[in-house]
């Protein structure tokens with residue numbers, strides 16, 4: 516960290532103060548990701564683990580695509596926490612964690628939020 520600061524200060528001296536601002540932005544970005552693993556991308560995890568059932572509505576899975584808010588509304592009536600809990604534990608024919616076995620509950624919540632936002 517100290518070395519990084521010295522390098523940034525040196526850069527400031529010879530180049531342009533904008534470089535420092537860019538460095539500070541990067542720091543704030545990694546803080547925001549603190550609740551899920553570094554680099555976790557809900558959209559690509561959805562595509563890898565959940566898409567097979569949730570794009571087609573296989574076995575009655577609520578579909579994820581614009582215009583499907585009505586399929587999600589009754590499920591969301593019990594609250595997002597309960598919906599995430601059902602995802603973690605499995606529900607009906609959906610296996611526990613929706614087959615994303617290395618996903619943490621926080622990561623599953625991020626995927627569920629992505630699915631709901633993508634279905635408005």
Ligand code: HEC
Nearest residue numbers: 564565568574575576590598601602606607609613615626
């Ligand atoms: C094997 C098929 C399958 C896969 C894979 C799958 N789901 Fe599901 N999912 C279902 C089915 C079927 C339901 C409806 C279950 C019911 O209503 O009994 C469902 C329901 C849900 C619900 C609604 C829960 C509720 O409380 O109503 C959420 C949220 C959800 N899945 C998230 C996910 C996520 C996130 C993934 C990937 C990590 C995933 N699912 C992967 C089949 C699947």
